[in-house]
Amino acid sequence: MSTQALPATTAAANTETHQYRHKSQRWQNARGYLGLALLIIWGLAPFYWMVVTAFRDVDYTFDTTPWPTHVTMQNFQAAFSTSTGNHFGRALVNSVIIGISTTTIAMLVGVFAAYALARLDFPGKFLILGAILGASMFPGVALVSPLFQLFSNIGWLNGANYQALIIPNISFVLPLTVYTLTAFFSEMPWELEESARMDGCTQGQAFRKIMLPLAAPGLFTTAILAFISSWNEYLLSQQFSTNITQPVTVAIAQFTGALPRQEPYTTVMAAGTIVTVPLIIMVLLFQRAIVSGLTAGGVKG
Amino acid sequence: MPLFNPGTGTGGPRAKAQRLELLLGILGFFAFMALVQTVVLEVRGDPAGFSAAVLAVLVVAVWLVWRARRNTGV
Numbered sequence: 001m002s003t004q005a006l007p008a009t010t011a012a013a014n015t016e017t018h019q020y021r022h023k024s025q026r027w028q029n030a031r032g033y034l035g036l037a038l039l040i041i042w043g044l045a046p047f048y049w050m051v052v053t054a055f056r057d058v059d060y061t062f063d064t065t066p067w068p069t070h071v072t073m074q075n076f077q078a079a080f081s082t083s084t085g086n087h088f089g090r091a092l093v094n095s096v097i098i099g100i101s102t103t104t105i106a107m108l109v110g111v112f113a114a115y116a117l118a119r120l121d122f123p124g125k126f127l128i129l130g131a132i133l134g135a136s137m138f139p140g141v142a143l144v145s146p147l148f149q150l151f152s153n154i155g156w157l158n159g160a161n162y163q164a165l166i167i168p169n170i171s172f173v174l175p176l177t178v179y180t181l182t183a184f185f186s187e188m189p190w191e192l193e194e195s196a197r198m199d200g201c202t203q204g205q206a207f208r209k210i211m212l213p214l215a216a217p218g219l220f221t222t223a224i225l226a227f228i229s230s231w232n233e234y235l236l237s238q239q240f241s242t243n244i245t246q247p248v249t250v251a252i253a254q255f256t257g258a259l260p261r262q263e264p265y266t267t268v269m270a271a272g273t274i275v276t277v278p279l280i281i282m283v284l285l286f287q288r289a290i291v292s293g294l295t296a297g298g299v300k301g
Numbered sequence: 302m303p304l305f306n307p308g309t310g311t312g313g314p315r316a317k318a319q320r321l322e323l324l325l326g327i328l329g330f331f332a333f334m335a336l337v338q339t340v341v342l343e344v345r346g347d348p349a350g351f352s353a354a355v356l357a358v359l360v361v362a363v364w365l366v367w368r369a370r371r372n373t374g375v
Contacts, residue, residue, distance in 0.1 A: 125322075127323075128326060130322065130329070133326065134328075134331055138331075
């Protein structure tokens with residue numbers, strides 16, 4: 001009798017264990033989703049509030065209703081209006097000029113530096129990597145006053161001298177570019193380059209025709225990160241820009257209202273929304289390339 | 302071998318040398334910046350005592366790391 005009861009007991013125990021595991025798994029999933037939801041709310045809440053305020057009538061600026069009320073497009077018109085002395089449209093163009101120039105130069109220099117650091121074995125390689133790391137650690141605020149003095153001596157702080165904004169920006173973007181690309185290049189299959197060399201390519205041709213096209217996702221990711229870093233730069237731009245060259249970060253901070261001592265919060269929020277939206281669209285469009293570029297080099301195969 | 306964390310999990314002299322080289326690069330960069338600042342202050346005739354002290358500390362640190370790097374024998 002005991003031999004017949006045993007399988008039944010085991011089956012019941014198995015079912016119980018299965019149910020317990022299933023329940024535990026569901027609870028674990030629920031906790032995961034809850035954590036994700038909290039993170040998303042935490043990250044997106046400021047942006048949500050910015051967009052809600054951007055669409056709110058100026059008379060209801062401090063209305064704390066969490067959803068859009070008194071919706072108007074006037075703030076966006078006011079952001080582009082030049083009647084109060086703001087030049088937001090010009091600042092947007094300036095930011096694009098500075099961002100594209102910085103990204104292009106940083107990528108041109110960074111690709112070769114990263115390739116050499118990842119591919120070549122030369123004495124002092126890690127010394128150079130350490131120096132690049134040191135440069136990226138250097139506090140930007142320490143550079144403001146010496147650079148200000150230098151640029152004013154050579155006459156870069158007046159008129160349309162974009163180089164006063166582009167060159168210091170490159171010094172901050174370049175370490176980021178070199179580091180990201182070195183990690184990417186170091187994980188690439190070098191057998192491909194060796195095969196190209198055996199087929200008669202020079203080292204330069206192998207790099208240009210074989211390795212560079214393969215590195216496209218990494219290059220693309222790095223370029224986007226460099227552009228975002230340049231687009232968001234405020235500290236140096238605030239010191240080195242003129243009325244003609246000031247980028248959006250500075251222009252928004254200097255927005256003036258229609259009345260004296262009136263802080264135009266809703267216009268600032270509208271301008272903030274205009275500045276943020278292109279970045280969000282760019283990241284959403286190229287999400288797949290960015291993720292593959294960022295994770296490449298993270299795991300050794 | 303991970304490029305930015307050389308010699309992870311290994312205690313070999315080559316890995317140690319690479320880690321020390323990385324440290325030497327960082328310290329060397331800051332020592333160079335401190336040197337530039339001290340020279341500029343001295344040339345201008347501004348007080349440079351603190352800057353020179355920072356430079357001295359960094360130079361000693363660079364020397365110690367350099368000695369440790371040399372002693373690895375790589």
